[in-house]
Amino acid sequence: MKEKESVIKVLDPRTCLMLLIFANLITFFQSSIWIEVGWICFLGCIMLFMGQYRMAVKWIFTYGFILLLQYFLLPAAPKAITTAFTLLVNYSRRMFPCLMAGAFMIKVISLRQFILAMRKMRIPQNLIIPISVTIRYFPAIKEEVHYIRDAIKLRNIRSADKLEAIIVPLMISATATAEELSAAAVTRGIENPIRKTSVTEIKFRLPDYLYGFIGLLFTAGAFVIK
Amino acid sequence: MVSIENISFGYENKEKILKNINLDIKQGECILLCGESGCGKTTVTKLINGLIPHFCEKHNLEGKVFLSGRHVAGTELYELAKSVGSVFQNPKSQFFNLDTDSELSFGMENEGMPPEEMKKRLKDTIEKLQLKKLLGRNIFSLSGGEKQTLAFASVYAMNPAVYVLDEPTANLDTQAIERLRKQIGILKREGHTVIVAEHRLYFLYDCIDRAFYLKNGKILCVFSKEEFHKLTDDARISMGLRSIQQAEVTLPQALPGGRRDGLSAEELSCGYKKAPPVFGKLSFSAIPGEILAITGYNGIGKTTLIRCLCGLVRERDGKVFLEGKEMSARSRRKQSFLVMQDVNHQLFSDSVLEECKMAGREHTEEQIRCVLEKLGLLPFLEQHPMALSGGQKQRLAIATAILSGKKILIFDEPTSGLDYVNMRAVSEVIRQLADANHIILVVTHDREFMQCACDRVLEIK
Numbered sequence: 001m002k003e004k005e006s007v008i009k010v011l012d013p014r015t016c017l018m019l020l021i022f023a024n025l026i027t028f029f030q031s032s033i034w035i036e037v038g039w040i041c042f043l044g045c046i047m048l049f050m051g052q053y054r055m056a057v058k059w060i061f062t063y064g065f066i067l068l069l070q071y072f073l074l075p076a077a078p079k080a081i082t083t084a085f086t087l088l089v090n091y092s093r094r095m096f097p098c099l100m101a102g103a104f105m106i107k108v109i110s111l112r113q114f115i116l117a118m119r120k121m122r123i124p125q126n127l128i129i130p131i132s133v134t135i136r137y138f139p140a141i142k143e144e145v146h147y148i149r150d151a152i153k154l155r156n157i158r159s160a161d162k163l164e165a166i167i168v169p170l171m172i173s174a175t176a177t178a179e180e181l182s183a184a185a186v187t188r189g190i191e192n193p194i195r196k197t198s199v200t201e202i203k204f205r206l207p208d209y210l211y212g213f214i215g216l217l218f219t220a221g222a223f224v225i226k
Numbered sequence: 227m228v229s230i231e232n233i234s235f236g237y238e239n240k241e242k243i244l245k246n247i248n249l250d251i252k253q254g255e256c257i258l259l260c261g262e263s264g265c266g267k268t269t270v271t272k273l274i275n276g277l278i279p280h281f282c283e284k285h286n287l288e289g290k291v292f293l294s295g296r297h298v299a300g301t302e303l304y305e306l307a308k309s310v311g312s313v314f315q316n317p318k319s320q321f322f323n324l325d326t327d328s329e330l331s332f333g334m335e336n337e338g339m340p341p342e343e344m345k346k347r348l349k350d351t352i353e354k355l356q357l358k359k360l361l362g363r364n365i366f367s368l369s370g371g372e373k374q375t376l377a378f379a380s381v382y383a384m385n386p387a388v389y390v391l392d393e394p395t396a397n398l399d400t401q402a403i404e405r406l407r408k409q410i411g412i413l414k415r416e417g418h419t420v421i422v423a424e425h426r427l428y429f430l431y432d433c434i435d436r437a438f439y440l441k442n443g444k445i446l447c448v449f450s451k452e453e454f455h456k457l458t459d460d461a462r463i464s465m466g467l468r469s470i471q472q473a474e475v476t477l478p479q480a481l482p483g484g485r486r487d488g489l490s491a492e493e494l495s496c497g498y499k500k501a502p503p504v505f506g507k508l509s510f511s512a513i514p515g516e517i518l519a520i521t522g523y524n525g526i527g528k529t530t531l532i533r534c535l536c537g538l539v540r541e542r543d544g545k546v547f548l549e550g551k552e553m554s555a556r557s558r559r560k561q562s563f564l565v566m567q568d569v570n571h572q573l574f575s576d577s578v579l580e581e582c583k584m585a586g587r588e589h590t591e592e593q594i595r596c597v598l599e600k601l602g603l604l605p606f607l608e609q610h611p612m613a614l615s616g617g618q619k620q621r622l623a624i625a626t627a628i629l630s631g632k633k634i635l636i637f638d639e640p641t642s643g644l645d646y647v648n649m650r651a652v653s654e655v656i657r658q659l660a661d662a663n664h665i666i667l668v669v670t671h672d673r674e675f676m677q678c679a680c681d682r683v684l685e686i687k
Contacts, residue, residue, distance in 0.1 A: 111325075181319050
């Protein structure tokens, strides 16, 4: 049952990476707002197809709101407010295609798929391991910081010392965690030079080709339509 | 299966950790390595799984270790990984992936096993170890017990001949320990060799074939199963070992809520965001001079309860009183202190003295010295907190709590991974604090400790 569902809802991680690159190109080269609006709608549709309904709604509404701000509210607002906020609003709108593609990628790709994709792209193993350990470590830092903040709240520590108070224990636990993590990884054969296999195969399917093609059209549009 | 010949080991310029160790382990045996903290049992496990010498710098190693006929020092770690699997103490830091499914297949993928065989193995592992509930989950959403089960399962999937477990129960509740006991049973039935280094011994009572007792880096005696069962309590205590059988807890229940002479929680319930409450309508009291143990399975809400009592989370319903006065979360934060399971999170300064000054600015150095003296930390005044031992760090955290004038002291698993002597030392410190009229709550799974150190027990269901 789960298998059937996944055929439509699974994207190749490489497609996501590709979309992210397109998003960057579009952000920096487009000059027509319509390309950007179209791109946001396109990403919104992918999110919907992938079953990320809440995410799609949230991003599209936020984008709509920023558009509204820039083109209707700010021109009508008092001059002081307009000058203060135009730059901020304009730049956050322009960053939107990238942010949206990035957030989508983080949401739908697991660390393992990302590693698989890197392997498929023939990135050398001694680059893959540090990259994946780094990604793996971010959520762990979040957990640690949560404990440390609890500890700080229970000690009367001056606000000036707070940053130091977070960083010192974090560094110490980071060294310990790094050591333990690597011990666990090497005892399970991560250094094995053999060609690694995988339970789940990643490959391009119809949606991947489709999204890739549409993405390419948008990027081309960003360069052509001025 | 495993043979260790004339091994001596030490880090450069330091005293030797192991001295002339010889042991021979047959296939299918279940071996316990026991002894006080620092006796060298973890080092022995590292010799077997190859972390020593492959994963260890600046050391002196004499002698040889053989595993399935292969010389450990002369075999690559990834080759050893096929015949020896390791489960470590800290469930938090032994996962390479962020989701459970990936973790289960991680070892096999590294070996380059064909996908078809891998799927078969996975199915087999899931069935035998009953892992349905763990599948498709984020690592960070698992409880400590579930994490340890996953670590065990991901090793099991690789199907090594020898298993090395280094203090696997340090962070587990009784239910999870029971599960681990069954898992070890499965390994034995399948003819695997199991080597466990542990402080907690009771769960291995039926499993073990032989027990090696280490002291100061030497094997002092080898017990057969029968000899081990016959150990008297006096003999065991003089060896510094924890109870061989599960301790009975015969403590009276916690006092009902509503006391005006201590801390009283009334109809307390608590939860995060929109989720249903973690626990509901909890009423109890804790009075000065008494030590209240709080127990219950992993994930039942003990942590949330103590965070709520400390004022780190707001209660959703109910009230908390201190000496008859209702306390807001803010005033609870001022009155209470939590000694965390990992005390490294709560030491911030660069010397013991500075740490204490930071906690109580209004105290003179004389007063600080007095508190440190009582906790046996005076000789370490100028040391860096991170250079202290685990127990000393714990006592330093307690010192900061006393100096900041906190009335309520809460301990989260203060005895996890401690041997008998250290466990007794912790109970004594806690008793002293109770006698000094502090209100003490201790979250613990450790029944032996509960029975010998606490006065009442609150079981959360």
